[in-house]
Amino acid sequence: MVLGIALLALVSGCGGSGSAPERQDTSLDGPAVRSALDAIRGDLIRQHMSTLADDKLEGRGLGSAGYDGALRYVETTLKSYGVEPAGEGGTFQQRVPLRNSVVVEDKSSMKVTSRAGTRTLAYGVDYMLGGDQLREQVAIDNAPVAFVGYGVSAPALGYDDYANAVSVEGKVVAYLSGAPPSLPSNERAYFSSGAVKDAEAAKRGAIGTISFTSPDDPRFRWDVSVATSKQGSFAWIDAQGQPSRGDPALRGSASLNHSGVAALFAGAPTPLAEVFAAAAASRPQAFDLPTRVSLATSTTHRDIESANLVGRVKGSDPQLQAEHVVYVAHVDHFGRGVAMNGDDIYNGAHDNASGVAVVLEIAHAMTTLPTPPRRSALFLFVTAEERGLLGSDYFARHPTVPRDSLVANLALDMPFLFHPLLDIVPYGAQHSTLLAPVTRAAQHLGIGLAEDPIPEQVLFIRSDHYSFVRQGIPSLFIKSGFKTGDPALDGAKINAAYRRDVYHKPNDDMSQPFDFEAGAAHARLNFLTGWLVAQETARPAWNSGDFFGALFGETPTGTH
Numbered sequence: 001m002v003l004g005i006a007l008l009a010l011v012s013g014c015g016g017s018g019s020a021p022e023r024q025d026t027s028l029d030g031p032a033v034r035s036a037l038d039a040i041r042g043d044l045i046r047q048h049m050s051t052l053a054d055d056k057l058e059g060r061g062l063g064s065a066g067y068d069g070a071l072r073y074v075e076t077t078l079k080s081y082g083v084e085p086a087g088e089g090g091t092f093q094q095r096v097p098l099r100n101s102v103v104v105e106d107k108s109s110m111k112v113t114s115r116a117g118t119r120t121l122a123y124g125v126d127y128m129l130g131g132d133q134l135r136e137q138v139a140i141d142n143a144p145v146a147f148v149g150y151g152v153s154a155p156a157l158g159y160d161d162y163a164n165a166v167s168v169e170g171k172v173v174a175y176l177s178g179a180p181p182s183l184p185s186n187e188r189a190y191f192s193s194g195a196v197k198d199a200e201a202a203k204r205g206a207i208g209t210i211s212f213t214s215p216d217d218p219r220f221r222w223d224v225s226v227a228t229s230k231q232g233s234f235a236w237i238d239a240q241g242q243p244s245r246g247d248p249a250l251r252g253s254a255s256l257n258h259s260g261v262a263a264l265f266a267g268a269p270t271p272l273a274e275v276f277a278a279a280a281a282s283r284p285q286a287f288d289l290p291t292r293v294s295l296a297t298s299t300t301h302r303d304i305e306s307a308n309l310v311g312r313v314k315g316s317d318p319q320l321q322a323e324h325v326v327y328v329a330h331v332d333h334f335g336r337g338v339a340m341n342g343d344d345i346y347n348g349a350h351d352n353a354s355g356v357a358v359v360l361e362i363a364h365a366m367t368t369l370p371t372p373p374r375r376s377a378l379f380l381f382v383t384a385e386e387r388g389l390l391g392s393d394y395f396a397r398h399p400t401v402p403r404d405s406l407v408a409n410l411a412l413d414m415p416f417l418f419h420p421l422l423d424i425v426p427y428g429a430q431h432s433t434l435l436a437p438v439t440r441a442a443q444h445l446g447i448g449l450a451e452d453p454i455p456e457q458v459l460f461i462r463s464d465h466y467s468f469v470r471q472g473i474p475s476l477f478i479k480s481g482f483k484t485g486d487p488a489l490d491g492a493k494i495n496a497a498y499r500r501d502v503y504h505k506p507n508d509d510m511s512q513p514f515d516f517e518a519g520a521a522h523a524r525l526n527f528l529t530g531w532l533v534a535q536e537t538a539r540p541a542w543n544s545g546d547f548f549g550a551l552f553g554e555t556p557t558g559t560h
C-alpha cells in the first residue's frame with residue numbers, strides 16, 4: 001500500500017503547524033462548513049438526475065433539442081442557487097463549434113492480402129474505420145503492415161515496443177489496445193491513448209493504423225462500439241476552421257473485431273496466442289506481418305454548434321479571488337442511436353446525469369457559505385465528453401477566465417452510485433499536492449482511500465479532468481472504491497457488471513438501483529476538497545519529477 005504510507009506522512013505534516021498565514025482558515029469543523037455539508041442532499045441529486053435522464057431530453061445528444069434542454073435546466077438551477085455567469089459576454093454559455101465526421105460505410109472498404117489471396121472484410125462485422133476529420137476521401141493501397149505490440153514507446157519507464165528496430169516507414173502499424181500492465185496505473189492510461197500511439201507511429205513514418213483488442217480485455221464490447229460509431233467521430237473547430245484532431249500523414253485508421261485480427265495475422269511469424277501472452281506479460285514486441293492491407297475511407301463532414309456552461313462563485317480574498325478551482329461534469333451523452341432491446345434513447349443516467357447533479361449540489365453548498373472560499377470556484381458543464389473530452393479540451397485551451405487563473409480541477413463523471421461511499425479512488429492524487437486536501441476531506445467524512453482496483457480500464461485519461469492535466473493543471477477524478485459495507489453487495493462485481501451490461505447502452509437509465517446518498521457523499525467530499533484548495537494560500541503544484549508534471553506542467557505560472 002504505497003499510496004497509504006504516503007498519505008499518512010502528508011496528513012500528519014499538514015495538521016500541526018500553527019504558523020499558517022492569518023487568513024488561511026482550513027478548519028473543517030466550523031459551523032459554516034458544517035451547514036454547507038448539511039445542505040447537500042441525496043433527494044436533490046435524485047431530482048437533477050431524473051430530469052436530465054428523462055426520455056424527454058432524448059439522451060442529450062450533440063446538436064439536439066434534448067442537449068439544449070439539459071443546458072437550460074443546469075443554467076436555471078445555477079441561477080436559482082445564486083451562481084454568477086462566467087461564460088462568454090456575461091452569459092453562462094461558451095460556444096463550442098464541432099465537426100462531425102461519419103464514415104460512409106458502403107463507400108469504404110478494407111482488404112487484407114495474404115499468401116492465400118485477397119479477402120474483403122465486412123464493415124461492422126470484421127472491422128470499423130475512423131472517420132477522417134480532414135478529407136472526404138482517403139486511401140491506402142496494398143501497404144505492408146508492421147505489428148508493434150501495444151505501440152508504446154516509453155523507454156524512461158523501461159518499456160519500448162519500437163526498440164527492436166522494425167521500421168514502420170511507409171507502413172500501416174497494427175497495435176494492441178491498452179498498454180503494458182507493468183506500468184503504473186495512470187502512466188499506463190497515458191500510453192494506452194490512441195492519440196499518443198498514432199502520434200508515435202506517424203512520427204516514425206507510418207501511413208495508417210490498425211488497432212485490435214486482446215480477447216480477454218474487459219473493455220472490448222464490439223456491438224456497443226459499432227452502435228456508437230454509427231454517430232461518427234467529432235473534433236472541435238478552431239478560429240481558422242481547422243479541426244482539433246486528425247493527422248494528414250495518417251491516411252486510414254481501422255479497428256478490428258477478432259475475425260479481422262485473425263485475417264490480419266494469417267501466416268504471422270508469431271501466433272496470436274503468443275502475442276497476447278507477451279502483451280499480458282508486458283514484454284515489448286514488434287515484427288513485420290506477411291499480410292498487406294488496403295483501406296478506403298469515405299467520410300461526410302457536418303459542422304454543428306454546441307456549448308459549455310460556466311458559472312462562478314466569486315472568492316473572498318482580494319488577491320486569490322482572481323484564481324479558480326474548477327469543477328467539471330459533462331452534460332452530453334449519446335442521444336438517440338441504435339436501438340437495443342427496443343430502446344433507442346441513450347439516457348446516460350449514470351453517465352453523466354449523476355456527475356452533473358453532484359456538481360450542481362457542490363455549487364449549491366458553496367453558495368450557502370456566509371463567506372465564500374478565498375479563491376473563486378468555477379462550475380463547468382461541458383459538451384462532447386463522450387466524443388473525446390472535446391468540450392473540456394476546448395475550455396482548457398480557450399478558457400473564459402485567464403488561463404493562468406485555473407489552479408486545480410476536480411471532475412465528476414459516473415462517480416459510481418450503486419452502494420454507500422465507504423472508500424474512494426482519487427485518480428491523479430499521487431501526482432500533485434492535491435493528495436493532501438483530498439486525504440483530509442476523506443478522513444473528515446470517514447471515507448477511506450484505495451488504490452486503483454481496475455488499472456486495465458485506464459480511467460485516468462477517460463474523463464474531463466484529463467483535458468486539464470494536458471494543460472498542466474493538477475487535477476483529481478474521484479471514483480467510488482469497491483467497499484460496500486454489505487456482504488451481499490460485491491463492489492468489484494457490481495462495477496464489472498455495470499461496465500459490461502449497462503455502460504454506454506440505452507439501459508443506463510433511472511431504473512437502476514442508485515444510491516443517491518452516495519451521490520451526496522461524493523458532493524461533500526469534492527466540496528470539502530475544493531474548499532480546502534481554495535482556502536490554502538499555496539497554489540496546487542505537481543510533485544517534483546512527476547511524470548505528468550514533467551510532460552505537461554512546465555511551471556505553474558507558465559504561459560501557453
Ligand SMILES: [Zn+2]
Pocket residue numbers: 351386504
Ligand atoms: Zn461515457
